[in-house]
Amino acid sequence: MTIEEREREFQEKIDSGQKIEPKEWMPDEYRRQLIRMIGQHAHSEIVGMLPEGNWITRAPSLRRKAVLLAKVQDEAGHGLYLYSAAETLGIDRQTMINQLITGKAKYSSIFNYPTTSWADMGAIGWLVDGAAIVNQTMLARGSYGPYSRAMVRICKEESFHNRQGYEIIYQLANGSEAQKKMAQDSLNRWWGPSMQMLGPSDADSTNSAVTMNWKIKVESNDTVRQRFIDRTVPQAHAAGLTIPDPDLKYNEETEHWEIGEIDWDEFYKVIKGYGPCNAKRMKARNEAEEQGKWVREAAAAYANKKSKKQEKQVA
Amino acid sequence: MTIEEREREFQEKIDSGQKIEPKEWMPDEYRRQLIRMIGQHAHSEIVGMLPEGNWITRAPSLRRKAVLLAKVQDEAGHGLYLYSAAETLGIDRQTMINQLITGKAKYSSIFNYPTTSWADMGAIGWLVDGAAIVNQTMLARGSYGPYSRAMVRICKEESFHNRQGYEIIYQLANGSEAQKKMAQDSLNRWWGPSMQMLGPSDADSTNSAVTMNWKIKVESNDTVRQRFIDRTVPQAHAAGLTIPDPDLKYNEETEHWEIGEIDWDEFYKVIKGYGPCNAKRMKARNEAEEQGKWVREAAAAYANKKSKKQEKQVA
Amino acid sequence: MTEEKALYNYLIRLGDNALILGQRLGEWCGHAHQLESDIALTNVALDQIGQARLLLSEAANLQGEGKSEDHLAFHRDEQDFRNNLLVEMENGDFGQTITRQFLFDVYQYHLLKAFCKSENDFLKAFAEKSIKEVTYHRSLSRDWMVRLGDGTENSHQKMQDAINLLWQYTGELFEMDESDEVLMEAGIVPDLSEIKSIWDKEVKTVIDEATLAIPDTRGFMATGARKKGEHTEYMGYILSEMQYLPRSMPDAKW
């Protein structure tokens, strides 16, 4: 088969809604795009542990502490599935981690914002995980089997986190004056980044055309974002909170909430490394790698001794 | 002059109450004893910064924070005078510091106890500095000029610290229930170590005979300790606190307070390195040395460049 | 001392150990050398916090003053905490954390095993539930002890340093007081000196396998600290971080 024939056959498979599995032929660019996306997604889970991990020792009740620990643990677990999904495409975890810590690979830019109050644990679950779920539900319908299945599994847990996050915010927003202020302040800080989080408008998205053609993504950033907005605005209102956007309005005709301008300048600055916590996050990941080096070496040395011993016993 | 003649002459000087100055002849053992004592004393100031430094960030009022900062700064200053006094005997500061961080030189064992409440800032000023003052007032009458003069200067500042410490304890002891409890708890923990702090009883003190003969020390440990006890017990009572010694009683005849058995077993254990904070204190000093290495190297390199440049300009 | 008071004391002691250890482990979150260890440490933290909740709730019930687990965790002063000093010790590197964990896991495991035969229903049910978790913790920390002790020269030295540092705090795990006496008599808790024999043996076996040595620390001061509510200098920092928010807003619900 010529490469053109293979590509045509591949596109037909995609178009007919079949999933692509690891051992099947796929275009290099399809593989490259998937590795990039899954890698970013995996890194986002790992880096995403940091802003939440920041509040584990300071959670204001034991129940909240336990729930937060469990949540961060789930994120580490998601990281594991996703690295495994990427590995089916022929890249190994250490290579991906090296890309992360040298700054070659990206992670979701929203984790470059600081968590400065307990309410942020609510806002992240509600807004950040909320946006992630809308996106991941779409990705679960994507064409690559292992990624699509990982998304199904992850989405279930994320929905749980999302409800817990909203519950935290709701309770604060209905608590004491200081708690209400805390909740509103947190929404004020996280709303803009959450709007940016689902990526640039379709017209400005460099990878959208190709990834949609191959059904890696099945909907545009703007469509997914609108779904997230329509879901989230009524939740804010139900909690008695104000969305920090003076241009927000409900369009009776389209039955959609319309928002003001998104600050794409901020978005690109943060992506390029100039956000409030980029340096702190990268430092944390680099230190974990560096300070864990002796542990990994020792584990390898021990495994090596062990297997030599076994060889001897066999011989 | 034979060595015996010199030694006789030296002893006569001592006996007539003259001070010995750096450039004068002195027996090797006199020099050795002084270096040991002044070194220990200097190290005690330095290590003594740690238990108090531990509460600077947590002082409960800005005034107290400022006073504590000033106090710790004074201690660093005392360290400087004392290292200088020791240097007049022909040993340099870095050599002494190396002796400290390798565990060859001792420091006052009381700094191996933890400071676990704000009241400890009171107890240290009141009890530890109180004991130190009684001891240092005696040492100020000692035979070696530079040490004796350093003691005079240090004693003045210590008296100030001592009053501030007592003021903290007194205020707590007359504050809320929780504060009273805090003050008493602190006295309970620091009383025993303060009793041990002035050293073993005369009979068990290995260096006492020789140091008293040369008037390095002019009174015995027990005499100094009794003076400290007689001063301190009424202060405790005035604050409404209980000395944690069931055997404590006032002897009407001698007009002295008599205490129960001192726990010398504990004293020797702590001296030998087995106290609650020995490892923590040594770690802190070692880390300061180690982490400061690049700074010292850079400062030396810069000074070197500078002086070369000046040489060039001169030439 | 009434049996009820003794049991309250005992539950606080167990609950504080679980709470403070869980708190310490929570500091690791996102900083371990590999994802699997991040998950494992978080898992142990989560189990400890879960145990602390059960223990402190039951203590609050016994106390009968209408307090909750959170009152006990967030509104008690340092002097009223009765955990062992071992669990307060700083995390240090991964090896030091594992060493602290191993020394504690073996202790907690055998304690729970003994509680499975307790005459007290709560303690028995608690132990039956928790022992599965702690069995996993113990096998995790034992594996790492051996792997790191018998790994490279560097890892061996780090592990030996960790043991040398932490060993002095192990004696306190087995100190008994009046509460122990009262509860032992009632068949509710074991004699800690018996737990100590088992602990000594098991710990020695693992340390041997890890090619490490038990330090001679007969010289160390017997602390007796737990009985008096004394703590290390670390404890104040642990509590200020943990308790700050609830203490700052004493009337808020979370």
Place this chain on the structure above:
Amino acid sequence: MTEEKALYNYLIRLGDNALILGQRLGEWCGHAHQLESDIALTNVALDQIGQARLLLSEAANLQGEGKSEDHLAFHRDEQDFRNNLLVEMENGDFGQTITRQFLFDVYQYHLLKAFCKSENDFLKAFAEKSIKEVTYHRSLSRDWMVRLGDGTENSHQKMQDAINLLWQYTGELFEMDESDEVLMEAGIVPDLSEIKSIWDKEVKTVIDEATLAIPDTRGFMATGARKKGEHTEYMGYILSEMQYLPRSMPDAKW
């Protein structure tokens, strides 16, 4: 905005900068590379805490609610602190601490110099008293910048890393808001853009002499953080440590 309200805001801003920087420097106590630096850092800390006391006391007076410097220091929430993010940044190594100090000292010095001509009596007297202290701080940190920047290859790299890390927080030092406008009009405070020109020049001279480079950070987000009471992730830890005891015992006197 009334002049009084503007002045209150301004004093809080100055007071919080001094307080948080003093707090950070206090962490060094006993850990510096040599005694002389221990003394110097403690000295700067002490001066900053002294300034914070004067500024917060005056702010409390203006507020007229019977509060004290300690109310403002220990019973205000994070969102109400108005310090610049620069002073919250972690100490890092000695070089990072010195870099933070240098960038701030030059700022504080020229600000105080301008206050010496203020129409406000308090601010004028405050500046005349404090400028001597800050003159010393500025010469201390400048000396170390040069010594470490132009020391060894290693120290040069460390100092450049510190500048690269901290530089993004310097822009915020010169942000102005309505309080500035009101007070500038009344001749009480200077135009920060004028201070910036002087600062830029002086900082550049020293960084040049230190053989270091100013990073290009035009890309950094303008934070505007101070205006909104936003902080770095460090601030919560600073406050929980600093405020824990007074918050735990709100009625106690110290």
